[in-house]
Amino acid sequence: MSQLRRLSTRSLIAITAAAVIVAAGGAAIAVAARGGGPTPPPKRLDQAIHDALGANHPAGVTARVRFTNRLFPSGSLIGQLGSALMSGGSGRLWLTDDGRGRVELQSDAGDVQIVWNDQRISVYDASSNTVYRVTLPKHTGSGSTGGSGTPPTLAQIDKVLTDIGVHWALSGARATDVAGRPAYSVSVSPKHDGGLLGSLELAWDAVHGTPLRAGIYAQGRSAPVLQLAVTNISYGAVSDSDVDVAPPAGAKVIDIAAPSGGPHEGSGTPAVTGLAAVKAAAGFPVVAPDSLVGLPRTDVRLVGGDTVLVLYGQGLGRIVLVERKADASSANGLMSSLPTVSLDGLTAHELSTELGTALAWQAGGTSYVLAGSLPSAAAEAAARAVK
Numbered sequence: 001m002s003q004l005r006r007l008s009t010r011s012l013i014a015i016t017a018a019a020v021i022v023a024a025g026g027a028a029i030a031v032a033a034r035g036g037g038p039t040p041p042p043k044r045l046d047q048a049i050h051d052a053l054g055a056n057h058p059a060g061v062t063a064r065v066r067f068t069n070r071l072f073p074s075g076s077l078i079g080q081l082g083s084a085l086m087s088g089g090s091g092r093l094w095l096t097d098d099g100r101g102r103v104e105l106q107s108d109a110g111d112v113q114i115v116w117n118d119q120r121i122s123v124y125d126a127s128s129n130t131v132y133r134v135t136l137p138k139h140t141g142s143g144s145t146g147g148s149g150t151p152p153t154l155a156q157i158d159k160v161l162t163d164i165g166v167h168w169a170l171s172g173a174r175a176t177d178v179a180g181r182p183a184y185s186v187s188v189s190p191k192h193d194g195g196l197l198g199s200l201e202l203a204w205d206a207v208h209g210t211p212l213r214a215g216i217y218a219q220g221r222s223a224p225v226l227q228l229a230v231t232n233i234s235y236g237a238v239s240d241s242d243v244d245v246a247p248p249a250g251a252k253v254i255d256i257a258a259p260s261g262g263p264h265e266g267s268g269t270p271a272v273t274g275l276a277a278v279k280a281a282a283g284f285p286v287v288a289p290d291s292l293v294g295l296p297r298t299d300v301r302l303v304g305g306d307t308v309l310v311l312y313g314q315g316l317g318r319i320v321l322v323e324r325k326a327d328a329s330s331a332n333g334l335m336s337s338l339p340t341v342s343l344d345g346l347t348a349h350e351l352s353t354e355l356g357t358a359l360a361w362q363a364g365g366t367s368y369v370l371a372g373s374l375p376s377a378a379a380e381a382a383a384r385a386v387k
Contacts, residue, residue, distance in 0.1 A: 037177030040184065040206035046157045048173035048184045048206075053151035055209030060238035061095040066229040067105055071353045083127045084112045093230075094242040102243045103228075115245055124247040131247040134256050167191055167315070178212040179230045181205050185213055193315025194219075195373020196355050208235065218354040225354050272302040282308055284325035285366050292319055292382040293374075312372075312382075319372035319382055326367040335360040335369070341376075343384050352376040359383045 043051070068088045084091070084105035089112070091105035105112040110126030124131040152160075164170060169191050173184040185203035196219050203213030212233075215224035247253075272281045279286045281302050288300050288310045295313035302308050308323040335358065338349040348361035357379035358371040370383050 037180035038182045039175045039177050040182040042175050043173050043184065045170065045173040045186060046154055046161060049157050050151065050154050051206075052184075052204050052209035055205075055207065057097065058208050058210065058235035059097050060236055061093065061210065062234050062236070062238060062242075063093045063230045064090070064232040065093045065103065065105075066090045066231060067103075068224070068227040068229065070223065071225050071355065083107065083110070083125050085123075085125065090231075094238045096238045096243055100243040102245055113245060113247065115243065117243075122247065124251060128252075129248070129250070130252045130254060132254050132256055164188070175206075176203060178203050178205075179233050181212060181233070182207065183212050190316055193313065193317040195315075195317040196375070197316055197373060210235075216355070221354065273300070275300050278302045278308055282323075282325075284323075285364050286323060287364075287366065287368075287386050288321070289385055289387075292321075292385050293378050295319055316373050319370065319374070319379075321386065322369040322371075324367050326362045326365050341380060343380065348380075348383060350376065350380075352379075 066088070067084065067090075069086060072086070084107035087107060089105040089107035091103060091111075093101070093103050095101040100117045101115070103112075103114040105114075107127075111124075112126065113122075113124040115122045115124075119136055121134045121136065122131055123133075161170060167190065168188045171187045173186055176183050176185050178185075183203045183206055185201060187199045187201045189199040190197060198217040198219040198221060201213060201215045201217065201224070202211060204211045212230065214228070216226045217223075218225050272278055275286075275288055278288075278300050283306075286308050288297060288308075290297055292312045295318065297310060297312055298314065298318070299311040300308065306324060310321040310323070312319040312321070335349045335351065338351050338360075340347050341350045341359070342348075343359075343361060346361050346363055348359045351358045352375075356371065356373040357376045358369065359379055360367070360369045361383065362368070368383070368386060370379060370386065372379060372382070374382075
């Protein structure tokens with residue numbers, strides 16, 4: 001947590017974008033351009049998933065890609081130029097059959113290299129000559145197939161789809177073509193409390209089961225907010241030299257701890273819950289209204305001994321309010337370079353995106369960060385109610 005607070009806003013967003021690429025590329029390939037290729041025969045969603053999980057997966061993947069990032073308004077955060085992770089760029093992807101991979105993106109500001117294996121993710125940003133490294137936690141357990149390599153049965157897949165369907169609306173398997181490959185696609189959207197999220201989309205190769213399309217869409221938007229597009233793809237073994245690439249020797253290195261398994265894990269201090277107990281233990285003024293913009297307060301707790309976490313509402317549409325004792329580091333925190341807005345005489349820094357809004361300000365000896373998947377006007381109204 002303290003490591004993240006010391007990073008610049010630009011660096012933190014770049015790392016988040018890299019995580020999106022790794023999540024898509026780690027499965028294989030993300031979004032591919034559609035059109036012109038053969039389409040597979042119609043199938044039920046459960047059957048299409050079953051066949052994909054049991055397919056003969058390729059020994060490796062090599063592709064030309066284009067990453068598009070529409071999350072931030074043009075020029076509002078990074079100016080006219082920025083890292084390819086911030087503003088998008090074209091490049092290449094390599095993936096081995098043992099889970100190692102590399103994405104190389106180019107932009108006018110310089111290349112970005114994202115390299116990963118089962119132990120570490122490394123992101124090199126040439127625009128700042130900085131490499132960010134995350135050591136991944138060791139895997140425990142045997143996974144969904146019990147370690148046997150046997151794909152789940154149709155009945156097991158149906159149960160998972162039924163569980164997902166409680167909170168998410170699933171489309172059927174749509175027969176399509178992606179980057180000239182026959183493919184199936186599916187979209188999923190929240191049934192309620194989804195905030196600004198419109199849908200998530202995934203498509204996979206009908207022959208190899210390789211994911212070929214992954215996109216995140218905001219409400220009311222026909223184009224994805226984040227997209228990694230394949231313009232050319234081939235299957236076959238990938239050499240170690242394509243995925244085992246080190247950053248330049250003179251690059252600045254920042255090691256970032258991987259997320260912990262809970263809100264206070266590793267802090268050595270158990271959470272204090274309940275508004276009265278939190279106010280008594282915090283050591284700084286705590287403000288937690290009963291509701292914000294119509295959302296009721298659902299939880300309040302002191303975590304790590306110095307941070308108050310207040311939640312409003314449920315699901316993806318909830319609001320998170322983080323409070324800490326105000327000090328010099330709070331005034332110069334990771335959001336201090338963002339555009340400013342007025343909150344009834346107070347100055348706040350605001351990050352507004354298609355998927356949500358975050359605001360940071362100080363008042364009465366307390367520093368606040370309010371974030372949620374809601375429009376900027378609603379987030380600002382919520383912040384004004386924190387008195």
